[in-house]
Amino acid sequence: PSHSPYMEHIRHQFLDELPELTPRPSTIAMYSTVDGEPHDTAYDTTTMTADYWYRNIRNTVRFHDTVAALLGAGEQVFLELSPHPVLTQAITDTVEQAGGGGAAVPALRKDRPDAAAFAAALGQLHCHGISPSWNVLYCQARPLTLPTYAFQHQRYWLLPTAGDFSGANTHAMHPLLDTATELAENRGWVFTGRISPRTQPW
Secondary structure (H helix, E strand, O other): OOOOHHHHHHHHHHHHHOOOOOOOOOOOOOOOOOOOOOOOOOOOHHHOOHHHHHHHHHOOOOHHHHHHHHHHOOOOEEEEOOOOOOOHHHHHHHHHHOOOOOEEEEOOOOOOOHHHHHHHHHHHHHHOOOOOOHHHHOOOOOOOOOOOOOOOOOOOOOOOOOOOOOOOOEEEEEOOEEEEEEOOOOOOEEEEOOOOOOOOOO
């Protein structure tokens, strides 16, 4: 298994496979989980030679120390880029131990479509103060101005009531039926009428 003495037997082969590796300076500050100390500054990526990558698979992962260093540097929001969140909970635990208000957001989940999971991650990042480039994701969309009115949450739907068909539509041409109404839904008919001494003296 990785990160154990079992990796020592492949050290020479590993270093021989990467003789031409030439690391370059990073334009983004990087914090390494390979070296335990120091963790108060970003990592010098020019030192990430073949020996660094061997130590990466051999030594203990300094994950907690690195997340704590990032929190100490003022970082509060963490995005896990992996097919499924495996480190998000560990990051959350470290944030809680530090007493901060940070957050860990997974980019993808194996039980959700990639596009939906990634869109949800962008939404969570936005809620935590990170502003993604929305025009990259929604290149054809344009922002809309939301209404500024303070909504009163009052309903204005018309309530259904029982209707009176006595004066509706067509006369039924029958002494016991006053009107005939054709139904639009199923082309049926509704016949209505009132029987009283006034309308039927007999």
